[in-house]
Amino acid sequence: MSAPAPLAGMRVVDYSHFLAGPYLSRCLAGMGADVIKVERPTGGDAGRHHPYFVGDQSGFFLQQNMGKRGICVDVKKPAGMEFVRELVSEADVFVENYRPGALARLGLGYHALARLNPRLVYCSLSAYGHTGPRSAKAGFGLIAEAMSGAMAQLGIPGEPPPLLRIPIADMYAGIHGVAAVCAALLRRATSGKGQHIDLALYDCMVSMHDYAIQCFTLSGGAVLPQQVGYDLPDSTVYGVFPAKDGYLVVAAQVDDAWRRLARLIGGEELAADTRFHTAAGRNAHREEALRRVKEWTSAQASVTACIAALEAIDVPCAPVQRIDEMLADPQITARGMMIEQEHPTLGPIRLPNLPFHFSNYRPEPMRVAPGLGEHNAEIAAELGYSSTEIAAMTREGVLYQAEPAQSEQAKAAQGGTS
Incomplete structure (x- = not known):
């Protein structure tokens, strides 16, 4: 009861x-x-x-x-x-x-x-x-x-x-x-x-600000957060990526997740590239990291295919769902x-x-x-x-x-x- x-x-x-x-x-x-x-x-x-x-x-x-x-x-x-x-x-x-x-x-x-x-x-x-x-x-x-x-x-x-x-x-x-x-x-x-x-x-x-205010106040006003588009420059890789039939989000900003993602999209060569082994390194080479991820997601058959491959290696991801898709979600x-x-x-x-x-x-x-x-x-x-x-x-x-x-x-x- x-x-x-x-x-x-x-x-x-x-x-x-x-x-x-x-x-x-x-x-x-x-x-x-x-x-x-x-x-x-x-x-x-x-x-x-x-x-x-x-x-x-x-x-x-x-x-x-x-x-x-x-x-x-x-x-x-x-x-x-x-x-x-x-x-x-x-x-x-x-x-x-x-x-x-x-x-x-x-x-x-x-x-x-x-x-x-x-x-x-x-x-x-x-x-x-x-x-x-x-x-x-x-x-x-x-x-x-x-x-x-x-x-x-x-x-x-x-x-x-x-x-x-x-x-x-x-x-x-x-x-x-x-x-x-x-x-x-x-x-x-x-x-x-x-x-x-x-x-x-x-x-x-x-x-609600969890980041932007600290950036400005703790840097003495030197860092003023601006528009960033489809990802977070200080958290590479963390953003929205295109696929053939829609979009998905990928959260591989943590070192271990990045290595798993790198091995999937670029093989052992990318996984071993020490430029990307730390958060600071990924942020410094952000454009190249994002380009590699976008090339991979765009080459897959669908959003569903991207999600399946990423989930298989335990990289956090999700489709960008429309309202009708969310309402049909069994979760x-x-x-x-x-x-x-x-x-x-x-x-x-x-x-x-x-x-x-x-x-x-x-x-x-x-x-x-x-x-x-x-x-x-x-x-x-x-x-x-x-x-x-x-x-x-x-x-x-x-x-x-x-x-x-x-x-x-x-x-x-x-x-x-x-």
């Missing part, structure tokens, strides 16, 4: 939108927390309007908000603000990612909510954090990626840096938020008090990295899973992301509101629930029977 979820019994108020905050709270939901997503009438989270769309449903929103319950409340109405305060008074965690100061002006800042609930762990995510000369500026993950020095190292020398096409800054800040929230909850268990967590996307991107299936859910209007949908695996806890199937205001009545009742009060709040626009959308299949079926 599975043990209780790691965060079972924790209630999280998700007052965030778009990505970093919703990803953080989705992770908490995946660990068993009761996450209540709070949205505004009538558009809700901006993520609802972000592609990819199936009908009028956003896959972006469905992925980042699965496992949560949802309410839609107008906090500009006194009754709406009181509703949210009631919700927070019983919560363990509050997550927000608005510009610093915005929620304080609304009456939902940390100090106001901590007076209401001293045990509250309040996690703020923003572009630049709540202190410093840039703190009031708006920003997205793209801004942090550009500012951090990471983007300047991407791509071909002399060409504009490319976009990563995955939201590194948002997701990295979100997972740092998960760690910080869990640490604050652990501390609360002994202190009895919550605290404010201030996370900046910019800070998170700077903290992804074995690790349960795709979830199939039954959406009320779309039918079966497949979305990425979270990467957590616990030895004594089997996650329950995660609920589909909530419709706008879907759980208003349910959560209001849990807070002690009567059915009469709930009906009045709905009628007065304090609580808002969007009409459930119909799938194209359902509309077609109705059209065929009318």
